[in-house]
Amino acid sequence: MEIQSIGPNEFLSIDGPASVRVIDGRLYVLGVEYGPGSSFTVMRGRRIIAKSLSECKIETVLGPDGKIETINGANEVIDIWDKALSTIRLRNSTVVVMGAMDVGKTTVTTILVNKGVKEGLKVGVIDGDPGQNDIGPPTTISASIATSFITHLTQLRNLRSIFVKTTSIEHVWDYVLNSMTKIVNELWHNYNVDAVVINTDGWISEENAIKFKLELTRRTGANHVVVIKRGDESTDLLKELMKIAVNVITIPSPPNARVRDRDDRKIRREMGYSKYLMPSRELNVNLREKPIVNLPLFNGLRYDNYITRLIRRSLNMAIHYIEQWRGAAVAIGNVKDFQIRNIGGVNIAILPMNWERGLLVALEDRDNYLLSLGVLRKIYYNTGKAVISVPKTFINEGLVDHIRLGMIRVNDNYEEVEKVLYINRIESLLSSQNILENSN
Numbered sequence: 001m002e003i004q005s006i007g008p009n010e011f012l013s014i015d016g017p018a019s020v021r022v023i024d025g026r027l028y029v030l031g032v033e034y035g036p037g038s039s040f041t042v043m044r045g046r047r048i049i050a051k052s053l054s055e056c057k058i059e060t061v062l063g064p065d066g067k068i069e070t071i072n073g074a075n076e077v078i079d080i081w082d083k084a085l086s087t088i089r090l091r092n093s094t095v096v097v098m099g100a101m102d103v104g105k106t107t108v109t110t111i112l113v114n115k116g117v118k119e120g121l122k123v124g125v126i127d128g129d130p131g132q133n134d135i136g137p138p139t140t141i142s143a144s145i146a147t148s149f150i151t152h153l154t155q156l157r158n159l160r161s162i163f164v165k166t167t168s169i170e171h172v173w174d175y176v177l178n179s180m181t182k183i184v185n186e187l188w189h190n191y192n193v194d195a196v197v198i199n200t201d202g203w204i205s206e207e208n209a210i211k212f213k214l215e216l217t218r219r220t221g222a223n224h225v226v227v228i229k230r231g232d233e234s235t236d237l238l239k240e241l242m243k244i245a246v247n248v249i250t251i252p253s254p255p256n257a258r259v260r261d262r263d264d265r266k267i268r269r270e271m272g273y274s275k276y277l278m279p280s281r282e283l284n285v286n287l288r289e290k291p292i293v294n295l296p297l298f299n300g301l302r303y304d305n306y307i308t309r310l311i312r313r314s315l316n317m318a319i320h321y322i323e324q325w326r327g328a329a330v331a332i333g334n335v336k337d338f339q340i341r342n343i344g345g346v347n348i349a350i351l352p353m354n355w356e357r358g359l360l361v362a363l364e365d366r367d368n369y370l371l372s373l374g375v376l377r378k379i380y381y382n383t384g385k386a387v388i389s390v391p392k393t394f395i396n397e398g399l400v401d402h403i404r405l406g407m408i409r410v411n412d413n414y415e416e417v418e419k420v421l422y423i424n425r426i427e428s429l430l431s432s433q434n435i436l437e438n439s440n
């Protein structure tokens, strides 16, 4: 523990883990004035900039790697952000925060949440970044309601999550769009919030990324978009946003932001899976009663031995299981990699043995909201049952309506070992034959 005095209008850079208590004076942090007796924490791996509004005396406790230092505020963005964000009237507004990776989206979301709380509003918050989600587990978009000041979105209780199958939005942006719209509506209509703030992922420069961000703005009825600009990364996005009826506020990214590389992000996600799923237990699910929505095994047509033999001969491989729905079929065959073959006008998706092992899945309710994440261990084709690892604490088995396959394979240590992109190809194949319901 350390006690420190700071002059007025000084800037502090605080690297977590750290906790700070104001003894005397006033400290401005993420849109909030902390006065005598109040305190806040900075999480591990995060940096928060504070500004003293008067002579201050603070007490700090630093964890390993925690650090606190006064910095030259000449390049600091606190005041610029504050001025720009104070032009937003939050009541009855939906605000979307956009920008590339590491520009401060989550931080700006936090500031907006605090500003709403300061106005006495019930603020709906959506973390729409399935890669680095701070409200719910990775692979979801998650929502919460804030009624008190925070320094990190992780301090918010997860109210609602929708599983979007993967952490890379570019493969599932259509589904994410539907899910975000749905969860925004839910916050307005079922939770009676006074404002909604949406944090987004860092995918902004490809054509589809821009299309996604524009549609998100339109479909959620957002009236303000905050774009955090670093270099010319967001130029194309800004150009398109200017064409639609939304108030666009552009702010600079902080000069000293901590950058997280791919490995950092992956490790953080893996910690997210294990924190969520461990300790775990095994759940037996009858897939005839609780089907896999994006691969509805056991409700199609089974062949007799004669036809199976013909198919086996025609494909020239051993087939362990095969099932057909109209013009599409799924087989478990002796292949190394996923493939689609055509026999007599029927497209057969052939999956390798053990294709399911370690696949991240969601157990969902009838409205497609997440009840629990799980890891698929095995499917028994003779009985139609699946074994899924779920958190030991999961008790809502009775509410499970169906299972949704994800596109990430994890090993026993919850490390991501494969992005299983063929799940999308199976879905397209089955959708093209009208076999899958349009969910969401």
Ligand SMILES: Nc1ncnc2c1ncn2[C@@H]1O[C@H](COP(=O)(O)OP(=O)(O)OP(=O)(O)O)[C@@H](O)[C@H]1O
Pocket (backbone or CB within 6 Å): 045, 046, 047, 048, 049, 077, 078, 099, 100, 101, 102, 103, 104, 105, 106, 107, 108, 129, 132, 202, 254, 255, 256, 257, 258, 259, 260
């Ligand atoms: N004004 C600032 N000065 C220095 N560092 C900052 C400032 N604001 C935020 N940071 C730090 O910069 C890092 C990136 O910020 P943040 O997580 O808000 O960005 P992001 O755009 O959400 O990143 P991601 O792409 O990972 O979602 C974080 O460690 C954050 O604590």
Ligand SMILES: [Mg+2]
Pocket (backbone or CB within 6 Å): 105, 106, 107, 129, 132
């Ligand atoms: Mg973020």
